[in-house]
Amino acid sequence: MTGTTTRERMPATGRTLLNKVPEVTLWFWIIKILCTTVGESFADWINMTLGVGLEMTSVIFTAVLAVVLLWQMRLTRYRPVAYWLTVVLVSITGTLYTDVLTDDLQVPLALSTSVFAATLAAVFGIWYARERTLSIHSIATVPREAFYWLAVLVTFALGTAAGDWTLELTGWAPGISVLLPLGLIAAVVIGWRAGANAVLSFWLAYILTRPLGANLGDWLAMPSTDHGLGLGTALTSVIFLAAILATVVYLSVTRSDVIEENRQSDPPTVTADPRRERLMLAYLGAVTVAAGLLLTWAAAQPHAAPAGEEESGAPASQELSPQQATAHFPAAEVARFRTIAQDTLNKLGSGDQEGARGRVTDLESAWDDDQSTLQPMDDTAWTFLDGRIDAVLKTVRANSPDRAAEEQALTALLTSLG
Structure with missing residues (x-):
C-alpha cells in the first residue's frame, strides 16, 4: 500500500530534500503496529510511574516530542532511528492528549472522535490545497513534512479516541476488539489490491493501525480477570520497545525501506484507473456502513462496562x-x-x-x-x-x-x- 503515483507540479517554495519517510513495505506496517502498541502501554506506564497526572505527563512528552521532531525535521534524508523515534513519541503523545480529554476534562469519546476526525479532514484539505498531493512518496520539502507529521499526530489521537469509543459502545474485551480494526485493515488491503486509490488506502490503514495496536497492548497488559494476558504495562512496553529497536537496527543496516530517488524532481507517471477507483470508493463506503451497523448492533446488546x-x-x-x-x-x-x-x-x-x-x-x-x-x-x-x-x-x-x-x-x- 503506497502513496499516489500521480504526476504533479512541484511548488517553488520549500527547501528540497531527499524523501524523509520510509518506503511502505511489510516492515513499515510491522513497526507501525509495534509503535502504536507502545503508545498505549508506555503512556499508561509512564503516567502511573511519574505520578504527576495526565496533564503534566502530556506536557513533558510534548516537550520531548518537540526536541526529537526538530531533529527529524533538520535531517536532509530519511534516517530510521530519528523517524521511528518520532513515530513512537507521536504515538505516546497522541494517546496522552486523548486521555486528558477523556479522563481529566470528561469530554465524551463520541465528541473527541468527531473533533479529531474533522481536524484530520481539515489537515488533509489544507495539505492538498497547498501541495496538490497527499502522497508520502513526495515528502521532500519542509512544508510537506510539517503537514505529514501533523497528520500523523492527529491520526494517533483519532485512532485512540475511536478505539476507546468502540470499547465503550460494545463492551468488548481487548482480545475480541482487536478483530474489528484487523478486519477493516484487511478490507482496505483488498480494496487497494482491486484498484482503490493508493493514498486513500494508505491513510485509512494508517488510522486503523492505531486502535489495532492499542487494543493489542491492552490485551497483553490487562490481568486475566479482565480477559487479558496479564503481562502488565511495563513488561508489554519493554517487549515492544525491544522489538522496535531490533527492527530499526535491521532497517538501518539493510536500508531496505529507503526511497532512494527524489520523487520531487522525478515524479512518476499516472497508472491508476479512475473508473476502478470510483468502484472501489463505493466498496470502501459499503465497508464503512457495514462496520457502523455492526457497532450499532453490538452497542444494543447487554454488556459490561468497557475495559473491565x-x-x-x-x-x-x-x-x-x-x-x-x-x-x-x-x-x-x-x-x-x-x-x-x-x-x-x-x-x-x-x-x-x-x-x-x-x-x-x-x-x-x-x-x-x-x-x-x-x-x-x-x-x-x-x-x-x-x-x-x-x-x-x-x-x-x-x-x-x-x-x-x-x-x-x-x-x-x-x-x-x-
Missing part, C-alpha cells in the same frame, strides 16, 4: 466484600493503604485539594510498588481494589474536581479496605 471497569471504578466482573477484598493481603499493607486514603479524605474535608492530590500520588506509588507482591496472592481481589483506586485517582486529579464524586470514590475504597 464500572463507573464506580470496580471491575464489572465481580463485586467483593471487604473481607473478600483483603483476606489474602498482609494486614500491615492494607492498613497503610487505608491510612493514605483516610488522609486524602481528611484533606478534602478541610478544603485542601492540592494536599489531597499529593496524598493520592502516595497511594498510587504505594499500590504500584506492591503490585508484584500482592497480585499473585489474589489476582481477583487485587483487580477489584485496583479499580477502586483508579476511581479515586481519576476523581481527585480531575481538572474540575467534583467534591461529592471524590468523597464517594474514597469512601468506596475505605469500605473495601475494611
Whole structure:
C-alpha cells in the first residue's frame, strides 16, 4: 500500500530534500503496529510511574516530542532511528492528549472522535490545497513534512479516541476488539489490491493501525480477570520497545525501506484507473456502513462496562466484600493503604485539594510498588481494589474536581479496605 503515483507540479517554495519517510513495505506496517502498541502501554506506564497526572505527563512528552521532531525535521534524508523515534513519541503523545480529554476534562469519546476526525479532514484539505498531493512518496520539502507529521499526530489521537469509543459502545474485551480494526485493515488491503486509490488506502490503514495496536497492548497488559494476558504495562512496553529497536537496527543496516530517488524532481507517471477507483470508493463506503451497523448492533446488546471497569471504578466482573477484598493481603499493607486514603479524605474535608492530590500520588506509588507482591496472592481481589483506586485517582486529579464524586470514590475504597 503506497502513496499516489500521480504526476504533479512541484511548488517553488520549500527547501528540497531527499524523501524523509520510509518506503511502505511489510516492515513499515510491522513497526507501525509495534509503535502504536507502545503508545498505549508506555503512556499508561509512564503516567502511573511519574505520578504527576495526565496533564503534566502530556506536557513533558510534548516537550520531548518537540526536541526529537526538530531533529527529524533538520535531517536532509530519511534516517530510521530519528523517524521511528518520532513515530513512537507521536504515538505516546497522541494517546496522552486523548486521555486528558477523556479522563481529566470528561469530554465524551463520541465528541473527541468527531473533533479529531474533522481536524484530520481539515489537515488533509489544507495539505492538498497547498501541495496538490497527499502522497508520502513526495515528502521532500519542509512544508510537506510539517503537514505529514501533523497528520500523523492527529491520526494517533483519532485512532485512540475511536478505539476507546468502540470499547465503550460494545463492551468488548481487548482480545475480541482487536478483530474489528484487523478486519477493516484487511478490507482496505483488498480494496487497494482491486484498484482503490493508493493514498486513500494508505491513510485509512494508517488510522486503523492505531486502535489495532492499542487494543493489542491492552490485551497483553490487562490481568486475566479482565480477559487479558496479564503481562502488565511495563513488561508489554519493554517487549515492544525491544522489538522496535531490533527492527530499526535491521532497517538501518539493510536500508531496505529507503526511497532512494527524489520523487520531487522525478515524479512518476499516472497508472491508476479512475473508473476502478470510483468502484472501489463505493466498496470502501459499503465497508464503512457495514462496520457502523455492526457497532450499532453490538452497542444494543447487554454488556459490561468497557475495559473491565464500572463507573464506580470496580471491575464489572465481580463485586467483593471487604473481607473478600483483603483476606489474602498482609494486614500491615492494607492498613497503610487505608491510612493514605483516610488522609486524602481528611484533606478534602478541610478544603485542601492540592494536599489531597499529593496524598493520592502516595497511594498510587504505594499500590504500584506492591503490585508484584500482592497480585499473585489474589489476582481477583487485587483487580477489584485496583479499580477502586483508579476511581479515586481519576476523581481527585480531575481538572474540575467534583467534591461529592471524590468523597464517594474514597469512601468506596475505605469500605473495601475494611
